[in-house]
Amino acid sequence: MKRVVKKLVQASFLQGKIDKDRVLRIGNSLNRGQLKQYLFELKKKEKEQILYVDIPFNHHELYQKELEKIFPGKRIIFRRDQNLLLGIRIVDNDNIYEISMNKVLTDLVDYIKEYD
Amino acid sequence: MIESEEIIKQLEKRLATFSQDQKVQNVGFVQKNSDGVVVATGLSKVVMGEIVYFKQQETGLVFNLDEDSVSIILLGNGGKIKEGDKITRSEKLLTINASEDMLGRVINPLGLPLDGKPKPKKGKDMPLEKIAPGVVAREPVDTPLKTGIKAVDSMIPIGRGQRELIIGDRALGKTALVIDTIINQRISFSSKKPAKKDKKRVICIYVAIGQKQSSVARLIGKLQEEQAMTYTIIVSANSSDSAALQFLAPFAGIAIAEYFLEKGEDVLIVYDDLTKHAWAYRQLSLVLKRPAGREAYPGDIFYLHSRLLERAVKLNKKAGGGSITALPIIETQAGDISAYIPTNVISITDGQIYLQSDLFNIGVRPAINVGLSVSRVGGAAQTPAVKSVAGKLRLELAQYRELAAFAQFGSELDPATLSQLERGKRITEILKQQQYEPLSEALQILSIWAVTNGYLDDIPVSEIQQFEKEFHEYITTHNKNVLEELSQGSRPAEQTLKQMQKTMTDFKKGFSK
Numbered sequence: 001m002k003r004v005v006k007k008l009v010q011a012s013f014l015q016g017k018i019d020k021d022r023v024l025r026i027g028n029s030l031n032r033g034q035l036k037q038y039l040f041e042l043k044k045k046e047k048e049q050i051l052y053v054d055i056p057f058n059h060h061e062l063y064q065k066e067l068e069k070i071f072p073g074k075r076i077i078f079r080r081d082q083n084l085l086l087g088i089r090i091v092d093n094d095n096i097y098e099i100s101m102n103k104v105l106t107d108l109v110d111y112i113k114e115y116d
Numbered sequence: 117m118i119e120s121e122e123i124i125k126q127l128e129k130r131l132a133t134f135s136q137d138q139k140v141q142n143v144g145f146v147q148k149n150s151d152g153v154v155v156a157t158g159l160s161k162v163v164m165g166e167i168v169y170f171k172q173q174e175t176g177l178v179f180n181l182d183e184d185s186v187s188i189i190l191l192g193n194g195g196k197i198k199e200g201d202k203i204t205r206s207e208k209l210l211t212i213n214a215s216e217d218m219l220g221r222v223i224n225p226l227g228l229p230l231d232g233k234p235k236p237k238k239g240k241d242m243p244l245e246k247i248a249p250g251v252v253a254r255e256p257v258d259t260p261l262k263t264g265i266k267a268v269d270s271m272i273p274i275g276r277g278q279r280e281l282i283i284g285d286r287a288l289g290k291t292a293l294v295i296d297t298i299i300n301q302r303i304s305f306s307s308k309k310p311a312k313k314d315k316k317r318v319i320c321i322y323v324a325i326g327q328k329q330s331s332v333a334r335l336i337g338k339l340q341e342e343q344a345m346t347y348t349i350i351v352s353a354n355s356s357d358s359a360a361l362q363f364l365a366p367f368a369g370i371a372i373a374e375y376f377l378e379k380g381e382d383v384l385i386v387y388d389d390l391t392k393h394a395w396a397y398r399q400l401s402l403v404l405k406r407p408a409g410r411e412a413y414p415g416d417i418f419y420l421h422s423r424l425l426e427r428a429v430k431l432n433k434k435a436g437g438g439s440i441t442a443l444p445i446i447e448t449q450a451g452d453i454s455a456y457i458p459t460n461v462i463s464i465t466d467g468q469i470y471l472q473s474d475l476f477n478i479g480v481r482p483a484i485n486v487g488l489s490v491s492r493v494g495g496a497a498q499t500p501a502v503k504s505v506a507g508k509l510r511l512e513l514a515q516y517r518e519l520a521a522f523a524q525f526g527s528e529l530d531p532a533t534l535s536q537l538e539r540g541k542r543i544t545e546i547l548k549q550q551q552y553e554p555l556s557e558a559l560q561i562l563s564i565w566a567v568t569n570g571y572l573d574d575i576p577v578s579e580i581q582q583f584e585k586e587f588h589e590y591i592t593t594h595n596k597n598v599l600e601e602l603s604q605g606s607r608p609a610e611q612t613l614k615q616m617q618k619t620m621t622d623f624k625k626g627f628s629k
Contacts, residue, residue: 002184044157044184094158096141104136111134112127 005034009041016073018046049074052091054081056100144168144186144203151403152358153179154188156203162186165245167206172196176203177210177360180404187404189360191226212368214375215239219319222336222350225361225368230352242371244364248426253435257466260497261318261384261441264300264554265293267484267547270506270564271513272469275497276318276382277430277439281461283446283453284471289482290445292551293469294386295335297443298322299342300554301384318441319376320348321385323369326355326362326392338552355392362396370427370440377431377438385428389445390421394457411456418460425464453488467491481548486513499605502557505565509543512568516540535573542572545580558602559588562616571620575627583627590623 012022023042030038051074053067058080067076071092081089087100144158154176162168166178174194180187188203212227217237222230229235257275274280282290304317324332332352339345349372353365366387373383387393394417401414409415421444428442444465446458451473453462462468467490476483495503519537523529529537546567549555555563563584566572575583591598598619601612608616 094143094160096143098141099138107136108131108134112130 001034002037005037005041008038009045012042013045016049016075018042048093051076052079053077054079054084054089054091056080056082056084056086142205146170146197146199146201146203147185148199149194149197152190152194152360153400153403154190154194154197154203156186156188157184159186159203159205162205163209165209167208167210169204169206170194170197171201175206177364179400180406189363189400189404190358191360191364210244210364211241212244212371213239214242214372218349218372219347220345220349222332222352223368224357225351225353225364227368240375242375244367244371245423246371246374246427248423249429249431249435253429253431255430255432256496257430257439257493258496259316259382259430259439260499260502261297261382262300262303262557263293263297264556264560265296265482266549266555266560266563267482267486268293268469269498269502269557269560270547271486271510272467272484272489272491273494273497273502274441274443274467274491275430275493276441277428278467278491278493278497279425279428279442279444279465280491281444281446281465281468282471283448283458283462283468284483285448285451285473288471288473288476289551290447290471291331291335291388293471293482294322294388294443294445295338296552296554297384298339298348298386299344299552301347302342302344303556305347316382317347318382318384319373320344321369321373321383322348322350323366323385323387324350324352324354325365325387325389326353326396327388329354329356342552359396359399362392363400366390366393366424370424373440374427377429377440378436380436380438382438383440385440385442387424387442387444389447390461391445391447391457394420413456417457418464421461422464425461466493479548480544481551484547486510487517499557500607501561501602501605504607505561505568508568509564512536512539513543516543538573539567539570541577542575542580543567545577546572546584548581556599556603557605558599561602561608562588562591562599565616566620571624586627587620587623590626591619594622595619 008026012018012026014022026038027035051067051071053063053076055078064076074092083102085101087098087103089096089098089100142159142161144156144162146154147157148155159168162178162181164178164181168176168178168188170176174190174192174197176188176190178186179189212225215237217239221233221236223236224230257277259276261274261276261278263269263274268274282293284290298320301318301320304315322335332350332354336345336350339348351365351369351372353361369385369387373385376383394413397417397420398413402408402412406414425442425444428440430439431437444461446461448455448458453459453470470485470488471483472485473483475485491497498506515536516539519533520540523537546563566587572580572583595615598612598615602608
């Protein structure tokens with residue numbers, strides 16, 4: 001059943017984006033349990049195709065182009081997060097690339113806490 | 117009171133060593149949290165047995181790597197972990213920080229103190245899971261570990277580096293046996309002179325798995341009373357702790373033991389008990405939906421105990437010369453030693469001490485069934501002194517058991533048979549011992565020598581215990597050099613034997629009156 005659901009998820013995408021009609025058509029033909037699994041896999045697949053970029057200020061088009069070169073085939077979503085203070089955080093599915101003032105300070109605090 | 121300047125100096129010293137690796141963080145997200153297990157998505161780079169951190173200062177241990185998810189067993193409460201929470205990798209396997217400061221302490225399997233005192237000083241991080249030393253690093257077991265219990269030291273001797281299983285039903289004295297063994301190691305700490313091999317100090321580790329907290333508290337109280345806590349570490353995962361902690365407890369214990377082993381020390385580790393350890397592992401495996409086998413245990417239940425017990429070792433001099441002796445305890449139901457877990461552990465260990473309820477009920481305590489108990493190391497773990505007197509003991513007891521079956525028919529018996537029966541009764545009586553009264557090797561030798569050479573044949577069975585006690589006091593005050601000679605470990609010389617005979621004769625005159 002898992003394999004079938006994964007195939008259905010693959011079929012739900014059109015040119016790299018979720019196709020609403022296809023999702024509705026597939027969703028209507030599944031039972032409750034299967035639908036739950038289908039939605040879970042769909043969200044997972046979508047997450048794999050999105051790149052979240054957190055920066056503490058408004059983004060510039062230049063970043064978009066550079067990131068598209070490094071992460072081809074991904075849809076880039078910029079988010080403003082002033083907690084970073086300075087720097088950037090890129091979330092690529094379950095990998096996080098972060099160079100920020102916030103992380104340096106947090107790591108510093110953790111490092112001192114370990115000291116006995 | 118540390119001055120502020122001192123604090124600033126320490127901070128500056130710490131900060132000077134700070135460096136940051138710009139590593140990619142591989143994270144996961146909680147999908148499900150139930151029964152002490154978290155199922156997470158993501159964590160595509162995590163390894164088996166790795167520690168992971170949750171947002172709420174909780175830690176977990178990766179236990180299952182599935183195609184689309186990772187199963188993590190929680191090492192804490194986990195009540196505040198909710199769906200969607202972020203999980204980060206530590207890139208470290210589970211370790212416990214071991215140090216000399218742990219002696220006399222009560223800790224949990226994660227190394228946190230349970231005795232209300234500050235955390236033990238930092239030592240070395242020891243991995244909980246480790247491959248046992250290979251064949252080349254080992255040497256044969258040839259040094260006795262003295263339990264102080266006559267029946268064990270004479271007929272089922274335990275050597276340093278051996279695994280001896282203690283098996284029996286509930287409340288038959290399994291824990292009492294190990295407590296006496298731990299208390300008896302006090303002698304090895306009392307001498308300040310460099311000790312011979314068999315008198316080298318033995319550090320004790322008691323691992324309580326799934327026990328009642330009251331039982332553990334009582335045990336600690338007793339060890340403190342007998343001044344045995346100074347060289348003992350208690351690792352406790354009580355029945356109210358999670359299955360994960362109960363599963364990890366023996367591994368934490370052996371990791372601490374290996375810390376001392378690396379320093380060339382001799383260590384005694386007690387697992388009380390592995391039945392509850394198997395139950396905890398079964399619970400985890402069932403929650404993780406691993407296939408259930410016989411009695412619902414997972415397929416690798418044998419491997420669980422074999423890899424734990426294989427870490428008990430006697431290292432050769434080149435590898436450090438230390439040893440770890442393991443005394444695992446298994447609780448049977450209705451005396452059934454042919455059940456799954458007992459047979460597993462019997463086949464792993466180097467012998468077993470079988471406690472029987474019938475013997476316990478008729479007053480034979482420790483209730484050791486000598487016929488079913490065995491030590492596969494045997495005489496190699498006995499000093500020549502003990503070997504010289506204990507050699508006939510097992511045989512005489514076996515003959516007595518055979519004859520006792522006939523005697524109950526009430527038929528007339530010849531004098532030789534009668535005397536053998538009487539001798540057997542006296543041997544059984546002399547092997548009885550009070551709890552918390554381990555005997556030194558010299559006194560054990562005297563007792564066994566007395567009974568096997570017929571000196572107790574004319575003493576009524578009901579007075580044997582009293583006779584033995586008074587004889588020990590007598591020889592300690594009147595002929596202490598005999599005890600010193602016997603405690604050397606060598607076969608008693610003719611002169612010593614004559615002194616023992618004379619002392620016995622003199623004492624018996626006074627005892628009869």
